[in-house]
Amino acid sequence: MLEVDGLTVAYGRVEALREATLSVGEGELVAVVGPNGAGKSTLLNTVAGRHRPRAGAVAFDGRDIVGAAPERIVGFGLALVPEGRHIFETLSVAENLRLGRMAGRGRTSAEDVRELVARRFPVLERYADTPAGRLSGGEQQQLAIARAMAAKPRMLMLDEPSLGLAPLMVDAVFELVVQLHAEGTSILLVEQNARRAVSLADRSYVLRSGRIVREGRREELLEDFEQMTSAYMGGG
């Protein structure tokens, strides 16, 4: 479904991503783990159209999407929930969700979104008219994911959804990821919380200093997880 081939991205002269090659299959949950500064956000942001790569190809559903504007890419059904959530704080919760629905270009109705929220994001239900900036960190993260899901994307990219959340909320967010995956959404999950992400995902990639240094299925990676600790954590 998503094919990233030899992707190289640079900020000025610094190469943040070097010839990264990875794929996510239909209905698959794939994790990319690695230490801070490894290039995880750069990878997702580039796929979502925020950066132009120096080299390499990105195909979604067989369509080349390098150079397409972010608003077009989300229209194709590939949604990014960026690091730091970025909900619209001055807009109400309902307005945030409505933006998501508009991004779906008619794929979802207002009723679909109400149902989605009731089923998967019940904490948001009573906040419809509340400015989103008033929600707690965990609720904001749920809103960020709900907003993306309101567009009914075929694939969801999540950039460190557990970052800065209280432990209970971290559990809730990972539980949500599992549920969305179980319902058939393809997911590319980026996490520093490596053990957790790898144990949820069907397959994982390990990114270090802009390079993919390991790839494997859940069992393979968990098996030698202890030995791999230094690779996941970059020695620190």
Place this chain on the structure above:
Amino acid sequence: MEDAIQLLVDAVSVGAQYALLALGIALLFGIMNLINFAYGELLMIGGYALVVLAGMWAPLMVLVSIAIVVVAALLMDRIAFKPVRRADATTLLVTSFALSYLLQNVAIMIFGSLPETTGAGSGLARSIDIAGVVVSRLDLVLIAVAGALIVALVLIVKRTALGIQMRAAAEDFEMARLIGVNADRIIAVGFAMSGLLAGVAGYFLVAQTGSVSPTFGVSAVLIAFIATIVGGLGSLRGAVLAGFALGFITIAFQELLPAGLVPYRDAFVFAVVLLTLVLRPQGLIPQTARAARV
């Protein structure tokens, strides 16, 4: 009593004019961090359009001149600002200054630097007498039109899908694009609305002064800019509020100052502005979310 009502009408009318001007600036600042000093030249273009169109049936002439200003605003975006869209706020500011200066000089080349007089708006010049209170038709029409325009704009921004997209873009442009907001389109809509406001405000300015010159828009844009700052940069409600407040203060000083000081009225108004900003540096309605982003 009649005097008081007349004064009130004056104050509301000046305030409505300032609010229109300030909204045009605040809209674009909200969406793209642009303080468009060339907004004054949109007023000027509207003014000269009225000069050129003289002789046309008045209502049609006004509509055509407003349409010309809207098109000019869209061209401004396309030609001058779109190429520097990803640049920082300073670059945008300098671009708007350069554009302002360029357009003033083009106007000098075409029309000369002396004011052109125009009868546009003379139809509104007569005063009318309502139960002993004499008010100018121009004031009444201005208040009605500006009021309707402000209410319509606020409803669009608050209620419609387009308005939600505009507010989202104003708060976090990058995220808005990630959730499907078409950046170019939303900015173009902002420029078109700004042009509409400039077209209407420009017409009333011409109707009041009866002439147009290449620097026609300069002092108006200064007032608009001040109202936008006082209102809280980027806040539409703040811009409207501050526009009306400035109008009221201006008329109050006009009436209350001793005759010898009336020529310095604007200095007093600006003193109040400075004092307001000392007390509330973020403006009347601070934009907390965007302050955190900048």
